[in-house]
Amino acid sequence: MSAHAAEAMHDDDHGHEDLVENNYMKVPNVKLAIWTFLGSECMFFGSLIATYFFYLDKSITGPLPGEVFSIGITSISTFILLMSSFTMAMAVDSAKSGTMTKSRNWLFITAFLGAIFVGFQVYEFWHFVHLGLTLQTSLFGSTFYVMTGFHGAHVSVGVIWLIMVGILAHKGNIPAEKAVMVESAGLYWHFVDIVWIIIFTFVYLLEFAK
């Protein structure tokens, strides 16, 4: 390399170390992909939640939200989902410190808690249908079932994802340097959790603050 070129390399504002390291953003590809995907998901849930509020109080037939919501049951399922974020954090922590068996156990516990949340949601839907609220009943029925249903679908995908990562960890397919696989699943899981906190606060709790 000529002197001029070498000088130019050192003058480069990224410094010499980055020139050999392709990882410009200091974030592994998989993690950056998940972050980008979650940005996209924000717009997805943003649109669904906006649709719910666009049609809030516009239903022309009942039952209305206040007549079907049971704050007690939903609080329990919300608490369970929140706890699953804690167990997820433990799974990521164990994976980062290289204890994959521990990480695997935390992953399965997280998936189990997520499955319980989905179970609660199935019960809630069943219960609401018995109270006379279906997808076809009213705008509230349509917006509520589609919004929370897509959240539930995301939790279900997350459960499958966690089980897959757990199985791979169990089979020894995730060495410590690939802890980012656990971390990525964790990012998604926490995101789905946050979306639920928003839905729980603005859809359920606000109904009781009225």
Next chain:
Amino acid sequence: MSAKLHDIEVLQAPEPHMHFERPGKTGLVDWLTTVDHKKIGVLYWLAGTFFLLCGGLEALLFRIQLAVPDNDFMGGETFNGMVTMHATTMVFLAIMPMTAGFANFLVPLVIGARDVAFPRLNAWSYWTFLAGALVINASFVFGGAPAAGWTGYAPLTGAQYGGSGIDFWWAGLALLSASSMAASVNFIVTILNMRAPGMTLLRVPVIGWMMLVIQFLLALSFPPVTVGLILLGFDRMFGSNFYNVSMGGDPHLWQHLFWLFGHPEVYVLILPAMGIVSEILPVFSRRPLFGQTAVIFSGIFIGFVGFGVWAHHMFTTGMGPVADAAFAATTAIIAIPTGVKIFNWLGTLWGGKLTFPTPMLFAVAFIPIFTMGGLSGLMHAAAPLDLQQHDSYFVVAHFHYVLVGGALMGLFAGSYFYFPKVTGRMMNDTLGKLHFWLFVAGMNITFFPQHILGNQGMPRRIYTYPADAQWDFYNMLGTVGVVVMTIATLIYVYNVIVSYKKGEIAGRDPWDAATLEWLTDSPPKMQNFDFTPIVLSERPVWDHKYTEGMEIIAPEKAEAFHMPSYSWKPMISSCFVTLLVVGLLLNTFNPGNWLWAISAVAAVGVVGSVYAWVSEPV
């Protein structure tokens, strides 16, 4: 300009040691299982060109209907199906895939990478796109094309009006949305993380930047329309009430969700063409791009503001003066970065040593024709004026100037410019010039009179008109222009085929260009580069040839690296996703027959194929 110091052709490094998990395949299997971004790019481009011809044929058919007043060549329902499919095809199945072709082929090359960040996900995007395209077009065979216009306004798409075509339409678009989202994530990571050593963000060529901006637009703007389509699907499949006015539903909901996607989408269509033009003009002006950084930041600015203008499509819906004023202002603001780009292109040409092979002709013609479309667009920003122009042929003229004269001509320019890199052969310049002059003539003959037609009051989407409306002369001109454009496009297709077989051998750097893709062989080897190039400026290949002390040095030692291997998993996974959607469609047409079970089985297949995918060694 000084003489050449170094020749790019003689730059050689020792054959690298490449590691593959699985040895390569040949023939058809190779194309079905490939994860090579260059082959996937070619597949996208071929599919886009095929659907360009389909969309053109649809236009030709409805232009025959409009050629004379009171024509009965086709009925109103067929006409509506033709215009709906023409627009849907041109936007989603022609221009976007051709753009995706350029993005796939070029992005890793211009940033000096060996492939995209997730090669198998890239293949998945392609197969899912193709499935979506086939699902939309399957409507022709099963019960008729969608006929609600490409904007699919509720309640025209509702169960009581829209036929089965709408089901194919929303389901196909949902597949395209999944494909675009996967691709956008993939390319954002690729451009941000996979750049060659020394290639800082501001050294990424303009085409790379424009591709990056549109990936952000796709990632953030597709979800709203996906939600809109899902709600439409729920209304049609399960009887929910989102767009059902009798239950209190509001058709504005669809318009907002659609245009929140739809307006960023027009920048998805035009920015890549602007990127291509920004690459071509400097090469044939023998000057660097004037104010490259300004061009890049204008593109970013257009991307940002593009999210704040969607409701200018809805001035006639009665949003109120505050919303109208706000969206009029943001729309007018977009003209500023666009103007910056136009002046930068002019600045590049000014004082340059211009030559005019076909790609340069298209690139230069792009500037005034796009500017005309941009100016009529700016007129729509004024809400009171827009009330007059809305739903008239003036609007049709506007968006065809930006999408045909802008996006499509930019893609034609890129096709002539990059053809030697893709195939190793030059395109025939005489046929190219014939294509250019016929196409430019045809497009202006068709679309310029439509400004006048619009001002005379001819509405969009009418299948015939009375003779005493006095619209017949310009409509006949429009049809003649479309015939001329059709001939031009067929010459182009003929040129592609002939040049692929018998074109002049190109060599690495036929245009004496400046950026990294010209450093490597034509067509590039699977690994793109035998050695990792170290980038010292925004014009590495130019500087290698013409600047003392800025040579690219090939290492004497062979490099060793790992390359992604072929895989069946993306296509299999994509097939299951498609089957899931097809199951839902079958269930819609034959409710109560347990046909949804197909979707349930397909869902299990998706999970299984994804597990096989992640367990597969790469």
